[in-house]
Amino acid sequence: MANNDDQPAIIEEKIVRVNGEVAIRQYSKGRFLGKGGFARCYEFASMETRKLTAAKIVPKASLTKSRAKQKLMTEIKIHRSLHHPNIVGFEHFFEDSENVYILLELCTNQTMNELLRRRKRLTELEVQCYLSQVISALSYLHGHRVIHRDLKLGNFFLSDKMEIKIGDFGLATKLEFDGEKKRTICGTPNYIAPEVLDGKQGHSYEVDIWSLGVVAYTLLVGKPPFETSDVKTTYRRIRMNAYSFPENVPLSEASKNLVTRILVTDPTKRPTLTEILAHEFFNQGNTIPKTLPPSTLACPPAASYLRQFMPGITSSASGNVRLTETTPSLPRSTARGVKDDFMNTDRPVKKEEINRQLRSSASTTGSEIWVKKWVDYSSKYGLGYTLSNGATGVFFNDSTKIILNVAGNKFKYLERKGAEKQDVCNTYLLTEYPKELQKKITLLQHFRSYLEGDIKQETGDVAQDDNFDENIIYVKKWMRTRHAIMFRLSNKIVQVNFQDHTEIILSSESRMVTYVNKKGERNTYPLANALESTNLEMTKRLKYTKEILSSMLSNPKQQEKEHEP
Numbered sequence: 038m039a040n041n042d043d044q045p046a047i048i049e050e051k052i053v054r055v056n057g058e059v060a061i062r063q064y065s066k067g068r069f070l071g072k073g074g075f076a077r078c079y080e081f082a083s084m085e086t087r088k089l090t091a092a093k094i095v096p097k098a099s100l101t102k103s104r105a106k107q108k109l110m111t112e113i114k115i116h117r118s119l120h121h122p123n124i125v126g127f128e129h130f131f132e133d134s135e136n137v138y139i140l141l142e143l144c145t146n147q148t149m150n151e152l153l154r155r156r157k158r159l160t161e162l163e164v165q166c167y168l169s170q171v172i173s174a175l176s177y178l179h180g181h182r183v184i185h186r187d188l189k190l191g192n193f194f195l196s197d198k199m200e201i202k203i204g205d206f207g208l209a210t211k212l213e214f215d216g217e218k219k220r221t222i223c224g225t226p227n228y229i230a231p232e233v234l235d236g237k238q239g240h241s242y243e244v245d246i247w248s249l250g251v252v253a254y255t256l257l258v259g260k261p262p263f264e265t266s267d268v269k270t271t272y273r274r275i276r277m278n279a280y281s282f283p284e285n286v287p288l289s290e291a292s293k294n295l296v297t298r299i300l301v302t303d304p305t306k307r308p309t310l311t312e313i314l315a316h317e318f319f320n321q322g323n324t325i326p327k328t329l330p331p332s333t334l335a336c337p338p339a340a341s342y343l344r345q346f347m348p349g350i351t352s353s354a355s356g357n358v359r360l361t362e363t364t365p366s367l368p369r370s371t372a373r374g375v376k377d378d379f380m381n382t383d384r385p386v387k388k389e390e391i392n393r394q395l396r397s398s399a400s401t402t403g404s405e406i407w408v409k410k411w412v413d414y415s416s417k418y419g420l421g422y423t424l425s426n427g428a429t430g431v432f433f434n435d436s437t438k439i440i441l442n443v444a445g446n447k448f449k450y451l452e453r454k455g456a457e458k459q460d461v462c463n464t465y466l467l468t469e470y471p472k473e474l475q476k477k478i479t480l481l482q483h484f485r486s487y488l489e490g491d492i493k494q495e496t497g498d499v500a501q502d503d504n505f506d507e508n509i510i511y512v513k514k515w516m517r518t519r520h521a522i523m524f525r526l527s528n529k530i531v532q533v534n535f536q537d538h539t540e541i542i543l544s545s546e547s548r549m550v551t552y553v554n555k556k557g558e559r560n561t562y563p564l565a566n567a568l569e570s571t572n573l574e575m576t577k578r579l580k581y582t583k584e585i586l587s588s589m590l591s592n593p594k595q596q597e598k599e600h601e602p
């Protein structure tokens with residue numbers, strides 16, 4: 038039956054049963070909910086059950102081209118197969134002579150677009166809450182080989198209970214097999230991933246991760262990161278990864294760091310959903326509410342509300358909320374967090390801040406060598422570090438490594454080669470090396486001057502590398518967990534630096550353990566004694582070290598992924 042758009046009407050669905058009988062279901066068409074490119078959406082009430090749904094009405098006249106028809110069929114096919122609390126429920130669909138009707142779970146609180154328009158930007162607690170729900174839905178989608186490809190605020194609906202529901206599967210695709218790449222260029226300009234624009238390599242799940250980063254930025258800052266007045270410039274910015282965090286919006290280092298880690302041009306370098314959830318932004322010691330009160334649709338959450346979830350909050354006039362640091366922390370936000378200050382000429386360098394965050398160990402013990410300082414810039418390039426013997430190294434994201442001697446005139450370049458994937462090492466002078474290493478050497482120099490800072494001021498360093506040629510020590514592997522960073526050195530030292538500034542340095546060769554306690558006091562024990570020790574602080578950390586070590590060894594490919602304790 039035809040519907041005269043803004044007039045109330047009864048819509049009839051003809052159901053032909055298996056035995057040929059025809060039944061009619063009736064819906065009364067109510068409130069207009071909104072319109073998109075193809076569809077107008079109304080509230081429908083079943084005349085039989087009184088149940089309310091949202092009905093997307095697509096005129097058949099708009100489906101004359103086979104592509105449009107195909108697209109609608111794909112949308113229906115994918116959407117109807119999905120069942121998750123954070124995905125708009127698909128009820129069913131039917132057609133009459135004029136329209137296709139798609140009945141969906143009704144989301145009464147509009148979309149996050151309208152929410153952000155009213156609120157300008159959200160507090161970090163709210164962003165934690167909303168993103169957790171989106172991530173949950175995305176894990177489900179990707180687990181079912183579905184890529185949404187159009188994640189944006191306008192496709193995040195809010196239910197009456199204030200849950201997020203991802204909707205609009207008009208651009209979604211289902212992969213036939215893992216590793217398949219898609220080539221269709223689609224998405225919404227502000228949220229589109231660079232590899233989609235590039236179009237050469239094809240794209241996959243990582244496009245959704247990118248859009249998630251754009252969403253996170255938009256919620257925190259109040260506008261999309263690459264937004265300009267014309268689409269071409271927006272695309273250029275996306276390709277160049279040109280965005281910055283406005284000075285006038287107070288944001289925690291953790292939130293900036295999260296966005297920076299996600300908005301990485303190379304899709305293979307973007308974090309997985311598990312890694313995103315394990316990021317410190319979601320682990321700041323506060324509880325994340327499952328949903329938010331409806332009052333937040335219009336106003337920021339009240340301080341009394343926030344206090345329930347965040348014991349140590351400070352809140353700024355803008356309504357943005359930050360966690361105050363209650364415990365000292367590992368330089369978890371070293372270069373990741375201060376990316377904008379590092380190798381970036383656009384912004385002033387806040388060196389004091391960096392130096393404060395960089396930690397140094399007090400002195401050397403015996404002849405062992407360990408990581409003295411490090412800076413995690415794996416969001417772009419890799420991990421830079423200095424060893425206790427004064428050498429500087431970089432573990433690049435492509436797993437190649439460089440280690441520069443103390444004098445700074447010679448370096449070794451290691452790359453994994455052959456079926457065995459053994460590190461092959463070549464030594465070069467800093468004045469004479471293959472051209473293809475130019476970029477890496479420039480990065481090494483940047484890392485070095487960045488890390489150098491207060492090393493030179495320290496006394497008593499064992500700054501020697503006489504035997505650099507024979508005995509090269511470098512970081513072979515590293516990984517971060519929620520609580521710590523772990524390094525495995527080529528001298529068989531395993532070192533774990535915990536967020537509370539304690540450290541375990543384990544030498545499997547000498548079977549000795551060095552423990553640096555919260556006060557920075559350093560003691561070395563035989564491993565057997567340490568395991569039996571009454572120093573519970575140490576034994577707990579030692580146990581944790583052994584756990585992550587064994588998980589790393591049993592699954593070497595996971596070396597740079599995060600592990601739960």
Ligand SMILES: Nc1ncnc2c1ncn2[C@@H]1O[C@H](COP(=O)(O)OP(=O)(O)OP(=O)(O)O)[C@@H](O)[C@H]1O
Binds near residue numbers: 077
């Ligand atoms: N489940 C729902 N609950 C409430 N309102 C809805 C629902 N689905 C859609 N709407 C409303 O209808 C509008 C149009 O829906 P939708 O965006 O899915 O249509 P579309 O034509 O596929 O859009 P697009 O142009 O983004 O592809 C939405 O902006 C929203 O206001």
